[in-house]
Amino acid sequence: MRLWCLCSLLVLVVLGQGQEDVGGGGGGSKEMVPAMFIFGDSLIDNGNNNNLATLAKANYFPYGIDFQAGPTGRFSNGYTVVDEIAQLLGLPLIPPYAQASGQQLLHGVNYASAAAGILDITGRNFMGRIPFNQQIINFQNTLDQISNYLGATDLAQALSRSIFFVGMGSNDYLNNYLMPNYPTRNQYTGTQYADLLVQEYNQQLIRLYNLGARKFVLAGLGLMGCIPSILAQSPNGVCSEEVNQLVLPFNANMKLMIDNLSANLPGSHFIFINIHNMFKDILTNNSSYGT
Numbered sequence: 317m318r319l320w321c322l323c324s325l326l327v328l329v330v331l332g333q334g335q336e337d338v339g340g341g342g343g344g345s346k347e348m349v350p351a352m353f354i355f356g357d358s359l360i361d362n363g364n365n366n367n368l369a370t371l372a373k374a375n376y377f378p379y380g381i382d383f384q385a386g387p388t389g390r391f392s393n394g395y396t397v398v399d400e401i402a403q404l405l406g407l408p409l410i411p412p413y414a415q416a417s418g419q420q421l422l423h424g425v426n427y428a429s430a431a432a433g434i435l436d437i438t439g440r441n442f443m444g445r446i447p448f449n450q451q452i453i454n455f456q457n458t459l460d461q462i463s464n465y466l467g468a469t470d471l472a473q474a475l476s477r478s479i480f481f482v483g484m485g486s487n488d489y490l491n492n493y494l495m496p497n498y499p500t501r502n503q504y505t506g507t508q509y510a511d512l513l514v515q516e517y518n519q520q521l522i523r524l525y526n527l528g529a530r531k532f533v534l535a536g537l538g539l540m541g542c543i544p545s546i547l548a549q550s551p552n553g554v555c556s557e558e559v560n561q562l563v564l565p566f567n568a569n570m571k572l573m574i575d576n577l578s579a580n581l582p583g584s585h586f587i588f589i590n591i592h593n594m595f596k597d598i599l600t601n602n603s604s605y606g607t
């Protein structure tokens with residue numbers, strides 16, 4: 317499956333929420349939002365793992381074969397979902413936290429790290445990675461740096477109009493629950509584990525809100541039983557229905573979490589991206605997507 321199919325779908329979802337001409341944040345007038353701050357895993361990592369001691373990195377050929385700059389650390393031939401979204405919002409490509417500095421921080425930063433999870437312990441088999449908790453601490457560090465350019469009021473204003481894209485959870489299944497060398501599967505049923513993950517996720521999103529985030533775009537989990545690493549374990553190359561079922565409670569809990577957060581956090585806006593249904597659509601209507 318080629319990720320660009322998902323990209324164009326995701327972009328439609330985001331832009332469907334209405335366009336804003338806010339400017340500010342040090343940008344030009346064509347920008348629809350001041351900035352985008354990005355949290356996630358290998359689906360959207362754009363180079364944060366390059367200098368970590370980790371097996372989860374992609375800064376070498378053939379990654380980046382369709383990307384102008386060549387391999388960058390993106391786990392992709394070309395643009396990722398968030399690159400597409402940034403472009404359509406009129407923003408420049410958002411730099412990785414590991415390489416971002418100075419005024420470019422004003423357009424946003426990408427903190428995503430391959431192998432990262434909601435839980436700190438997730439992805440340990442790959443060694444180095446930046447879990448969501450640490451990504452949030454890195455965001456705090458960015459805010460300290462941005463405060464050299466913007467006063468507190470302007471910063472709060474710009475943040476409240478910026479997009480906070482968060483895509484987490486895949487590795488908490490793939491590189492934790494489903495890993496034979498983790499005890500997780502013996503400790504929790506699928507439902508209990510989804511409860512645990514989303515409770516933690518809830519707290520993490522509240523931390524972002526308390527730091528000034530208001531506009532959240534949250535990606536759910538896809539048909540994880542159909543991704544290449546799972547298909548490779550299937551003798552006849554069919555999706556694992558068991559894995560597809562396993563992640564359903566996570567998506568269901570996310571929707572409840574979003575309802576709850578929207579009701580309790582004044583001024584917040586949440587968009588849930590239903591990746592699961594997009595996957596289904598792409599698999600079923602494959603010819604319309606050229607796959």
Ligand SMILES: *[C@@H]1O[C@H](CO)[C@@H](O)[C@H](O)[C@H]1NC(C)=O
Binds near residue numbers: 576577580581
């Ligand atoms: C609902 O949100 C509040 C605060 O935002 C939080 O304290 C509470 O744990 C949440 N409840 C559930 C069931 O997620």
Ligand SMILES: *[C@@H]1O[C@H](CO)[C@@H](O)[C@H](O)[C@H]1NC(C)=O
Binds near residue numbers: 593596597598600601
């Ligand atoms: C396939 O495309 C048709 C037409 O756009 C749509 O009605 C249908 O829901 C899609 N199938 C899936 C599984 O999304």
Ligand SMILES: *[C@@H]1O[C@H](CO)[C@@H](O)[C@H](O)[C@H]1NC(C)=O
Binds near residue numbers: 599600601602603
């Ligand atoms: C493409 O869609 C058709 C019709 O829904 C289906 O029969 C076929 O198995 C799909 N191909 C793949 C590779 O999923």
